Amino acid sequence: MEGACVLEVDVNGEEKFFVDKNVLSRFSGRLSKLFGKTSVTGTSKTLKVIFHGLPGGPDAFELMTKFCYNNGSIQITPINTLLLHFIAHFMEMTHDLIMQTEKSLECIPYWTWCETLIAFQQCQEFFQASNSSGVLDKIIDSLVRRIVTASDTSPLSSSPDSSALRLSFDTRSTLSMRNSNHPSSWFEDLLILNSDTIEKFINCMVSRKVDHSTISRFLFYYLKHRNLNAPTDEKRKTTEIIIGLFYSLDTDSFSFKSLFGILRMSSSLDLSKCCRSRLESMVGxxxxxxxxxxxxxxxxxxxxxxxxxxxxxxxxxxxxxxxxxxxxxxxxxxxxxxxxxxxxxxxxxxxxxxxxxxxxxxxxxxxxxxxxxxxxxxxxxxxxxxxxxxxxxxxxxxxxxxxxxxxxxxxxxxxxxxxxxxxxxxxxxxxxxxxxxxxxxxxxxxxxxxxxxSTHKEQQLNDTENEQVILYAKRVDISMEDDKLKAHLEGMQWKAMELEKICSKIQNQMTRIMKIKLCSPNGGLRSLPKLCS
Incomplete structure (x- = not known):
């Protein structure tokens, strides 16, 4: 191309691009400022630029070059919105591209579950850019809202072993969920959460009033699968994060058996003292x-x-x-x-x-x-x-x-x-x-x-039948009541004598034991039986 100046661009040490400096500088304020201060001397027209930490990486840079070579026009989709958004700000692109990406981000609630997950993965790959720009929070909030909607329409059973929860781990149910806008199962899909995003995600779920039992079941599932083949250091880091998240939930949202399983599993991980104390307090x-x-x-x-x-x-x-x-x-x-x-x-x-x-x-x-x-x-x-x-x-x-x-x-x-x-x-x-x-x-x-x-009842009966008592007073044999009372008293005396005999036997037995202990050279100790295994 006549008058073209070849620019070699090294993106994060991952890939090199050879582009026209003038075409890219037309739309990129960063390149325009860079080369506006640099004079090209000599016969060589090839320049080289190295970018470190370019958000979006080679994929984002390739999208930017397409935008520049297409005279500032590109189709923006949920799949490429974040990459274009990251590089547009980093490369100080024209205001038109930034406006288009921001408009697309406003439509996040209308993206499909699969599209939102892909965008979420991009946020994790370029965490610093997505977190500082607030895009990560928007993506997480959209995912949590969908989970809340799915839980309201088809709530999971409170039992960790329920058929509803087992279905949520089934591959076919997950695939069908990915084709819908309102997922009813999400445990397996959210295994993509990493140590940088799991806390933000769970905190958002708590703020959105997601049932703590549902959150705890997901955390158990997440910990089990993330630690399956992970190295020891990663297991320790993940376990400590999950224990901290459990500590923020209601204690009745998880069982002793599940927590004790984590305690046994983590015994070889050398957890921090604070983390282990938290886990033991929840178990206890x-x-x-x-x-x-x-x-x-x-x-x-x-x-x-x-x-x-x-x-x-x-x-x-x-x-x-x-x-x-x-x-x-x-x-x-x-x-x-x-x-x-x-x-x-x-x-x-x-x-x-x-x-x-x-x-x-x-x-x-x-x-x-x-x-x-x-x-x-x-x-x-x-x-x-x-x-x-x-x-x-x-x-x-x-x-x-x-x-x-x-x-x-x-x-x-x-x-x-x-x-x-x-x-x-x-x-x-x-x-x-x-x-x-x-x-x-x-x-x-x-x-x-x-x-x-008994006497009180008889007195009440006599009061209500006063006239009959007067008529038949001469016929009542009062001595019968005296005989009854006498018999009861004799019975009580007999019981008292029996109890006194028992007490006397015990006292005699104790006196005999004390004499044996005082007289015996060994203090009256008998040989001990062998300990049963």
Missing amino acids: SQIDEATLDSLLVSAADQGMQCLYDVNLVLRFLKYFLQSSVQICVKRLKKVGSLMDLYITEVAPDPKLKPSKFVALITALPDSSRESHDAMYRAIDMYLQVHSGLAQEEKMKICCAINYEKLSSESCKHLAGNSKFPSRTGIQALISQHSKLKNLLQVQDTNYLRKFRN
């Missing part, structure tokens, strides 16, 4: 949904000598008690029953320190247990294995027992259990004696109340 707040097997986490990975990671369970309990100002009694008792099973399982561990065992059995308030029989059995097993404990350590452990919540059988067994300090046996007997005394008082009170109620 729902520990009432746990099973015994899920809590029996091996301590080998943490470098501890004991069999199970009791520190993790203690942290769970701490977060559970902190999760609410007033915990539901039903939930608290459910955790109490779970911990009875747990301490029974870990008690035979010879490496479990007394301080950790005491922390386990005292972690929950007394109201969490109706009975302390299970705790007594766990302590019995622990003392059987740790026979060398000092009396002070044994007393610290036994202080966790509420003797009032021990059954008669457990009290009787404890009174003759040589593994326990002698004071605990005395306390058990005192508790049992108190129970018997209270039982007698209750029976007496119940009889008197019954007798008074």
